[in-house]
Amino acid sequence: MSRIPDIQRLLRDDIISGSLPFGSRLRIDELATRYGVSHMPIREALRELHGEGLVVIEPNRGARVRSIDLSFVEDLFDIRSAIETMLARRAAERRTEEHLRKLVEAQDLFETFVAAGDFVSVPKVNHLFHGIINEAAGNPGALSLVDRHWLLVAALWQRYGYTPKRFDNVSDDHRHLIRAIERRDAASASMLMGAHIEKAKHDLLQCMAADPNLNGIVPLKTAKRASHA
Amino acid sequence: MSRIPDIQRLLRDDIISGSLPFGSRLRIDELATRYGVSHMPIREALRELHGEGLVVIEPNRGARVRSIDLSFVEDLFDIRSAIETMLARRAAERRTEEHLRKLVEAQDLFETFVAAGDFVSVPKVNHLFHGIINEAAGNPGALSLVDRHWLLVAALWQRYGYTPKRFDNVSDDHRHLIRAIERRDAASASMLMGAHIEKAKHDLLQCMAADPNLNGIVPLKTAKRASHA
DNA sequence: TCAAGAGTATTTTGATCAAAACTTTCCTTA
DNA sequence: TAAGGAAAGTTTTGATCAAAATACTCTTGA
Numbered sequence: 051m052s053r054i055p056d057i058q059r060l061l062r063d064d065i066i067s068g069s070l071p072f073g074s075r076l077r078i079d080e081l082a083t084r085y086g087v088s089h090m091p092i093r094e095a096l097r098e099l100h101g102e103g104l105v106v107i108e109p110n111r112g113a114r115v116r117s118i119d120l121s122f123v124e125d126l127f128d129i130r131s132a133i134e135t136m137l138a139r140r141a142a143e144r145r146t147e148e149h150l151r152k153l154v155e156a157q158d159l160f161e162t163f164v165a166a167g168d169f170v171s172v173p174k175v176n177h178l179f180h181g182i183i184n185e186a187a188g189n190p191g192a193l194s195l196v197d198r199h200w201l202l203v204a205a206l207w208q209r210y211g212y213t214p215k216r217f218d219n220v221s222d223d224h225r226h227l228i229r230a231i232e233r234r235d236a237a238s239a240s241m242l243m244g245a246h247i248e249k250a251k252h253d254l255l256q257c258m259a260a261d262p263n264l265n266g267i268v269p270l271k272t273a274k275r276a277s278h279a
Numbered sequence: 280m281s282r283i284p285d286i287q288r289l290l291r292d293d294i295i296s297g298s299l300p301f302g303s304r305l306r307i308d309e310l311a312t313r314y315g316v317s318h319m320p321i322r323e324a325l326r327e328l329h330g331e332g333l334v335v336i337e338p339n340r341g342a343r344v345r346s347i348d349l350s351f352v353e354d355l356f357d358i359r360s361a362i363e364t365m366l367a368r369r370a371a372e373r374r375t376e377e378h379l380r381k382l383v384e385a386q387d388l389f390e391t392f393v394a395a396g397d398f399v400s401v402p403k404v405n406h407l408f409h410g411i412i413n414e415a416a417g418n419p420g421a422l423s424l425v426d427r428h429w430l431l432v433a434a435l436w437q438r439y440g441y442t443p444k445r446f447d448n449v450s451d452d453h454r455h456l457i458r459a460i461e462r463r464d465a466a467s468a469s470m471l472m473g474a475h476i477e478k479a480k481h482d483l484l485q486c487m488a489a490d491p492n493l494n495g496i497v498p499l500k501t502a503k504r505a506s507h508a
Numbered sequence: 509t510c511a512a513g514a515g516t517a518t519t520t521t522g523a524t525c526a527a528a529a530c531t532t533t534c535c536t537t538a
Numbered sequence: 539t540a541a542g543g544a545a546a547g548t549t550t551t552g553a554t555c556a557a558a559a560t561a562c563t564c565t566t567g568a
Contacts, residue, residue: 089554
């Protein structure tokens with residue numbers, strides 16, 4: 051019934067939602083019954099997710115969801131910042147009127163959801179907003195990299211909750227970004243994006259540090275070295 | 280006999296060496312006999328490489344080596360530049376004396392091989408040099424990303440040949456980079472790295488554009504859309 | 509009581525097989 | 539002659555099974 055890409059999506063979703071916590075073991079047989087398929091699609095989906103870096107596989111010892119700690123999250127944001135500032139620069143250079151229109155539209159929607167207190171839709175539209183910028187940059191490889199990282203960060207926000215008051219500042223950042231991209235000001239767009247991500251990094255790390263036990267984040271058993279070839 | 284990580288390495292090496300050209304089909308049965316193993320390790324290795332982005336898999340239609348064109352290479356360098364400039368900045372901030380020592384040592388070796396005309400060892404030491412900087416930055420995730428991209432670029436240099444006179448300028452760049460990292464000048468290190476990569480990008484693209492038929496680069500049959508989730 | 513070791517059980521890995529999907533070839537028909 | 543379609547042949551995908559490796563447990567000995 052379900053194909054491998056579907057299984058992959060299911061696994062990803064369950065990791066984001068926290069249903070499969072960071073650092074938890076991923077037993078093939080267990081997952082096979084969970085999703086109602088045979089071993090084979092699970093095995094292949096796990097291999098792909100290993101290649102993507104979301105899952106760690108140790109030979110003859112099975113798979114686990116990648117373990118997360120504070121320094122890893124810092125590193126993650128450093129990578130995301132590096133790539134997205136570059137993409138913001140390119141987006142300012144290459145954007146079409148269509149991109150600009152969609153950007154404004156997404157931001158309007160973002161503010162509508164914030165005003166309505168719909169904090170389920172807000173992160174989705176936020177992702178959409180950044181996706182439009184990154185797509186306007188015309189670098190599909192970089193786009194998929196950012197999306198991959200976005201996934202992990204989304205999983206973390208999920209666990210620590212969005213603090214609603216953050217969103218007003220986010221909106222301000224977005225509006226300034228749109229303006230810079232509109233006037234094709236690559237340097238400003240890049241810098242604004244850098245600041246925007248730096249702020250997100252700070253806020254998330256603060257939320258994580260505030261949680262005394264880092265619920266579901268630090269692995270129970272100290273995981274072995276990640277075999278991330 | 281051979282485990283999955285081994286098969287992965289073999290596949291990677293054969294792609295870099297050009298034995299498995301960009302865009303070529305990867306038939307499971309064919310590869311199984313080629314490496315003398317059964318279907319299963321091949322299937323799983325291909326899935327991992329798909330997750331890494333080196334291989335493209337279309338459902339029910341099999342795997343191919345990813346197709347390369349000029350715009351993809353440009354995108355690749357944009358990503359690498361974004362990440363490595365960030366890493367150079369961090370390396371300048373975080374480097375130890377040990378890192379500095381290894382950096383000088385690697386660069387001495389680099390120049391020795393250039394002088395000796397050993398153009399097989401030169402790219403290896405070049406990789407080592409950049410690897411030391413990136414490792415000094417202390418971001419293992421970013422390091423593995425850069426290495427992944429390095430692989431593709433190495434495969435391209437391989438096909439178009441190093442132009443020996445390039446290396447003198449490379450050495451000059453490296454020496455300046457070392458100096459900036461030595462005095463913990465993050466801004467300069469980042470900028471020098473950016474320029475260094477920009478030059479490499481230009482040189483490689485020029486070599487590729489010069490080759491009229493782009494030997495082995497453009498796929499024979501126009502590949503379908505990459506299913507790069 | 510604790511440590512060590514043997515034996516059992518669980519789990520991953522590799523191999524074989526069947527079924528589904530896609531490709532190609534060849535034949536028919538307009 | 540060209541286009542459409544059916545059938546044969548490949549190739550991937552999913553399922554089952556055997557073997558190897560690891561984890562666990564229970565017993566024995568100090």
